Amino acid sequence: TLQGKTALITGSTSGIGLGIARALAQQGAHIVLNGFGDANEIAALQAGLTQDYGVQSTYHPADMSRPQEIAAMMQFAAAKFGSVDILVNNAGIQHVADIEDFPVEKWDAIIAINLSSAFHTTRLALPAMKEKNWGRIINIASAHGLVGSAQKSAYVAAKHGIVGLSKVTALENAQTGVTCNAICPGWVLTPLVQKQVDVRAANEDVSNDDAKKGLLAEKQPSGEFVTPEQLGALAVFLCSEAANQVRGAAWSMDGGWTAQ
């Protein structure tokens, strides 16, 4: 149980982040949500966490591409709940293009949101975690943290980077109760991936279902999507005492993608 702990999950208004927030709330952790979206929908997500799991929850709208807003979010979380015990760096975006056509501002945004934001939240969360001698930092990397794919230069670079950051964070705290690990999901059917399904359906003039099958067939041997609930369960395990000695791992949950 994570009762009495506080978890902050970046990019938790949708997809994987929301799945992990729910799973941690189910274990009793108070939740700090973050991410973009409609104010009413976010308020409903927050109310849902309290109703379903009896935990407190709050929300901060910090843009993960802006270090000052990240600092404001970390201060807000500490003021509200005392400290952040579980930090899940999940916010991320994608852009697909060949390197020579890759918009420079997209490169900068992906590196800032998918990689640098985790450096900022981590450096700001560590002092309180070390003081308590307990903490969990979980970085949501990707199969693309371990292998590449064409047309995803910024994303693959950022995800390889966050796998490296996870190792260093783990090593610097190896003799404390603070662990850090990366989770490397394969395809998960979230809005981020649905966009890629839509492009594929249009390019190949096939149905939504066939585009999904095509996407999976290319990379994911199981032929099935990973789910936010499964990733939530893995995050809960990494937060447990049983995972005390899991440090600096890049833990795949990818339907066999990187086994090939």
Ligand code: NAD
């Ligand atoms: P999603 O689009 O459903 O959710 C992304 C979340 O990040 C949303 O809450 C969004 O509001 C938030 N976000 C985006 N830009 C932000 C910013 N600048 N500041 C704050 N929040 C911001 O996507 P998802 O698929 O759930 O992706 C979550 C993470 O999982 C990402 O890091 C992604 O790279 C990673 N991932 C996804 C897949 C997949 O197949 N979906 C696979 C591997 C890894």
